[in-house]
Every structure is written in C-alpha cells, then in structure tokens.
Amino acid sequence: MSNEIENLCAKKGVRLTDQRKLIAKVMAESEDHPDVDELHKRVTKIDNKISIATVYRTVKLFEEAGIVSKHDFKGNKSRYEQAPEEHHDHLIDINTGEIIEFVNEDIEKLQNEVAEKLGYKLVDHRLELYGSKIKK
Amino acid sequence: MSNEIENLCAKKGVRLTDQRKLIAKVMAESEDHPDVDELHKRVTKIDNKISIATVYRTVKLFEEAGIVSKHDFKGNKSRYEQAPEEHHDHLIDINTGEIIEFVNEDIEKLQNEVAEKLGYKLVDHRLELYGSKIKK
DNA sequence: ATAATTGCAAATGCTTTGCTTGTGA
DNA sequence: TCACAAGCAAAGCATTTGCAATTAT
Numbered sequence: 001m002s003n004e005i006e007n008l009c010a011k012k013g014v015r016l017t018d019q020r021k022l023i024a025k026v027m028a029e030s031e032d033h034p035d036v037d038e039l040h041k042r043v044t045k046i047d048n049k050i051s052i053a054t055v056y057r058t059v060k061l062f063e064e065a066g067i068v069s070k071h072d073f074k075g076n077k078s079r080y081e082q083a084p085e086e087h088h089d090h091l092i093d094i095n096t097g098e099i100i101e102f103v104n105e106d107i108e109k110l111q112n113e114v115a116e117k118l119g120y121k122l123v124d125h126r127l128e129l130y131g132s133k134i135k136k
Numbered sequence: 137m138s139n140e141i142e143n144l145c146a147k148k149g150v151r152l153t154d155q156r157k158l159i160a161k162v163m164a165e166s167e168d169h170p171d172v173d174e175l176h177k178r179v180t181k182i183d184n185k186i187s188i189a190t191v192y193r194t195v196k197l198f199e200e201a202g203i204v205s206k207h208d209f210k211g212n213k214s215r216y217e218q219a220p221e222e223h224h225d226h227l228i229d230i231n232t233g234e235i236i237e238f239v240n241e242d243i244e245k246l247q248n249e250v251a252e253k254l255g256y257k258l259v260d261h262r263l264e265l266y267g268s269k270i271k272k
Numbered sequence: 273a274t275a276a277t278t279g280c281a282a283a284t285g286c287t288t289t290g291c292t293t294g295t296g297a
Numbered sequence: 298t299c300a301c302a303a304g305c306a307a308a309g310c311a312t313t314t315g316c317a318a319t320t321a322t
Contacts, residue, residue: 015296017302036287051304056287072208074262077286091254104250110243111265118227118236120267126210127263129247131256151321153277172311187279192312213311 003028005067005082012065019043019050023058027068033079033099073099073128091129139164141218144203155179155186159194163204169215169235209235209264227265 005024009016026042027034034042040055059080062068069083073092087108088101107127115122141160145152162178163170170178176191195216198204205219209228223244224237243263251258 015301017296019303049304053288053305054303057289057302060288072210074208074260091251091256093256094259100254100256102250102254104246107243107246107250110240110246111263114238114240114243115227115265115267116270118238118267119270120227120229120236120265121270122265122267123230124210124266125264126266127247128261129251129256129258130260130262131251131254131258134252134255134257151276153321155278185279189280189313190278193277196313 005062008065008067009062012067014061014065014067018047019054020058020061022047022050023055024062027062027080027082030081033071033081035077035079037077039080074130089127089129091131093133094130095132141198141203144201145198148201148203150197150201150203154183155190156194156197158183158186159191160198163198163216163218166217169207169217171213171215173213175216210266225263225265227267229269230266231268 003025005028006016006021008014009020009024014020022043023039026039026046030039030042036052036055036059039059040050040052043050043055059068059070063070063080067083068080071079071081071090073079073090076097084101086103088103089107091100091102092098093100111125111127112122139161141164142152142157144150145156145160150156158179159175162175162182166175166178172188172191172195175195176186176188179186179191195204195206199206199216203219204216207215207217207226209215209226212233220237222239224239225243227236227238228234229236247261247263248258
C-alpha cells in the first residue's frame, strides 16, 4: 500500500501525514510532469480538503529531501516528477507541451569536459531541447 | 553615437525613444548579464526619470525583436544580454554567480541527433552548467 | 496630427508565510 | 503530550497592464 516516495520519507525522517501520503501517491502514479495546480487537482479528487498551500509546502519538502525533482521549463510554472533513479534530460514538444525524457552519455561527458576546461567542477546542469514533431 | 542595438531597432522598425536609446546603450555596454533591476539602476544613473515598467517593456520588446536574449537561470530573476552573433551556452559559478560563456560544437551536434532520433526537429535548446571553481 | 510610448499605480500570477487549530509519533 | 503540520487568508515578489499625459514620426 505504500509507494517509493513514502519509503523515502520514512528513511529520511519526513513525518508522514495523510496529506503527504496522498501527494506522494499521486506523484508516484503520475507518468507526466505535473505542476502544483495539476497536483492539487489530482489530490483534491481523493481528498477535497487539501489546500494548495500544503501542496506547495509538500513538493518543496520532497524536493529538498531529494525525493522529487523540480523543473522550470521555458515559459511555464514549475513542474515536478518523482526523482529518477538515473539522471535524464528533457525534450519539450513546443506544440503540445509533451515532455520526452532522454539520456545521452556523450553529452554528459562533454559537459564535464567543458566545465573542467574552464576550471570548474560540474555540480549540476540543465539541458532542455525544444522541438516540433517531424511528420512522416 | 549609435550602437548595434539602435541600428537593429531602426532596421526592425522599432520606434526609438530616448528611453529605448538609453536602455540600448546600457545593454550594449554591459559585459555581464544584468537583470531588469540592475538595468534600471544603470539607466537611472543617466536619466533618473525612467520607470521600471519601461525597462520591463523595453527588454521584452527587444527580446521579441531578437535584439536581446533572455535567460532564466536557476533560482534567479530573468537576466538579459545583447543577442550574440553566434550562439553560446552558459556556465554559472554557483558560489559567485559569475557567468561564463562557452561554445561546444560537439554538444550542439549531439543535441540535434538526439532530437532527430526522437522524431523531432530541434527548434531551441537550453544548456546551463552549474559549477564551482577548482582552486589550484 | 496621431498612433505609439511613458510613468504611475494598481493588478496579476505564482509562491510563501503568519497564525490558529489540528494531529502523528 | 507536544513539536510539527494543515488550512486559511494575507503577504511577497517579479512582472504586466490600464489609463491619462507625453512624444516621435
């Protein structure tokens, strides 16, 4: 009955309230990258007393605990996804808003090389591709 | 007496007011990536009647005309730079906030390949590296 | 002349926060 | 029990906008 996010909360000593459990559940079941409003809509279907402030507080809490990842794509409000096992980047369909995840080791390696060459240790990065579907 | 940005405005049919000339001048002379507040501070030193609303309107106008580029780095307000001749990406020093520009053709090429492989035409992208200086 | 631009202040949209009541460990 | 969390409404912050006065062409 418990999900990955709940397990991580327990492990990290994050107190599990009904609201947090519900938000965790909804996030764990989301295949997309919902924003706070969308999350609030989804949890409200199950418990209509949860306030949007709680959703804001909870995603922030989860993010700080490394349980979820936050993304600020161009021109949108912040969107969230369960923190992935392995890093990936995103391609955003500029027509539909659809988000496709991808991994490219070569780019990752080159990023490290670039940073190093400039005298920096790479701590974090952001790579987003914006494109339109090629019709066949 | 006129700068690159003023020339571009003329070419694009953007009406040149005193305020816009001044903002163009300040942007053209900026080596860094100032935000709107900082731009407002800089123009105010020369003309203290310019309102922040005008700065907002002007950077937006310039951006839509392709004259300046807007960047939303992590955790900061929007920052602007004169639109570069040739594309570059940014490395942000997470300790000082300093921004270093770089170009890497290999990464650019790989981005196109990734998009293509996913069935997309790459229209735009965002690549930001966040790092800390390696002390020697 | 007159359509576009400015300055000001008010409005917006997303997010955070203070405070009182409620609750998980 | 009691420190912490939730709900609500108010505040915050960056940015946008309505409107009357001003200005570039």
